[in-house]
Amino acid sequence: MSNKEFFLEFQPQFSFDEGKTAGVEALLRWNSGDNDRISPSRFVPILEQTGLIYDVGLWVLEQALQEHSRLVVKGFSPLRFSVNLSVVQFRREELIIDFAKIIERSGVDPKYIELEITESVFTENLEVLIEKLHKLKELGINIAIDDFGRGSSSLYRLNMIPFDRIKIDKDIIDSIDLARKRAPVVEMIISLARTFKASITAEGVETKEQMEFLRSAVCDEIQGNYYSKPLPAKALEEFLKEEQFGHRLQN
Numbered sequence: 001m002s003n004k005e006f007f008l009e010f011q012p013q014f015s016f017d018e019g020k021t022a023g024v025e026a027l028l029r030w031n032s033g034d035n036d037r038i039s040p041s042r043f044v045p046i047l048e049q050t051g052l053i054y055d056v057g058l059w060v061l062e063q064a065l066q067e068h069s070r071l072v073v074k075g076f077s078p079l080r081f082s083v084n085l086s087v088v089q090f091r092r093e094e095l096i097i098d099f100a101k102i103i104e105r106s107g108v109d110p111k112y113i114e115l116e117i118t119e120s121v122f123t124e125n126l127e128v129l130i131e132k133l134h135k136l137k138e139l140g141i142n143i144a145i146d147d148f149g150r151g152s153s154s155l156y157r158l159n160m161i162p163f164d165r166i167k168i169d170k171d172i173i174d175s176i177d178l179a180r181k182r183a184p185v186v187e188m189i190i191s192l193a194r195t196f197k198a199s200i201t202a203e204g205v206e207t208k209e210q211m212e213f214l215r216s217a218v219c220d221e222i223q224g225n226y227y228s229k230p231l232p233a234k235a236l237e238e239f240l241k242e243e244q245f246g247h248r249l250q251n
Contacts, residue, residue: 005031006056008063009230012239013080013201013223016215020243023080023114025223026064027230028056048088057089058098065106065113067233076240082114082144087121096135103139110140114165117143119151122161130161137162147203149189158196166193170204170224178209183217190217 008026015022030038047053061083068081089095103110115136121129133143144165145153149172168189176183186202193200202214205224214222231239 005033006059007031007232008060008067009232010064010067010236011223011230012228012236013082013221014227015221017220021079021240022221023082024236025082025084025116026060026067028060028084044086048086051088053086053088054092057083057086058102060084061099062102062106065102065108067236068108068112069106070233071237071240074237076237078109078112080112080114080142081108082116084146085115085117087118087124090117090121090124090132096132096139099136100139103141111142113141114144115141116146116167118146119148119153122151122153122157126157126160133162144201149185158192163196163198165199165201166196167201167203167223168219173202173204173210173214173224176210176213178213183213186214186219187217190219 007029009029010024010026012021013023013025014020028040028044030040030043032038044053047056064081064083068079072078103113136143142164143162144167145163146167147169148166149169166189168186172183172185172189176186190200199220201221201223202210202219203223205211205214205222205226207226210224211222211226228239
């Protein structure tokens with residue numbers, strides 16, 4: 001991180017109920033020494049294999065909360081900031097303590113912090129998984145299950161673990177049959193989220209037709225390039241400023 005090759009971008013998440021941005025997801029980016037952008041699908045597995053993902057993950061949380069505070073100081077209403085949590089980070093014993101220290105130093109109300117886990121963590125020891133998630137929840141933060149539908153989570157495990165949000169995987173959103181105006185898997189996941197009293201966010205929304213279908217299906221939020229691509233910090237500020245003067249999403 002010392003050579004500043006890593007940086008964050010932030011992708012806004014649109015709430016149908018509020019009619020505006022309700023949160024943002026902090027996304028790790030990497031420009032190599034020759035200023036070429038490296039895909040996360042290439043560098044994140046390397047960080048995980050080497051164990052470097054732990055320290056990088058702490059840095060991401062710290063930087064995301066600094067951006068949250070910067071926007072509040074600028075006069076914007078507090079937004080939910082989501083940060084991804086790797087299964088490799090999750091295995092470290094000191095995770096809870098380190099996260100608690102960063103959150104306390106930031107001064108950010110934990111209710112605006114959301115950690116995104118994938119279904120891959122469900123392959124961990126269930127007892128340990130539940131214990132760690134409850135300890136994270138005790139910090140006051142929220143838990144989201146990211147890329148839902150791609151993994152193999154069981155209803156039994158879902159019933160055992162604490163979570164606040166389900167994020168529907170982009171591949172499932174892409175499978176929406178707009179011609180027949182139906183998407184049974186999407187509808188089932190939304191119904192499942194309601195059963196667990198969890199919020200629901202659709203990822204990878206690219207078209208107006210997808211957005212309209214999700215709104216009719218009573219999905220809570222959408223995230224994707226239709227609403228906004230991932231933005232550098234300064235561009236996020238401009239995006240939110242413009243949003244104050246009118247709706248970005250066409251009704």
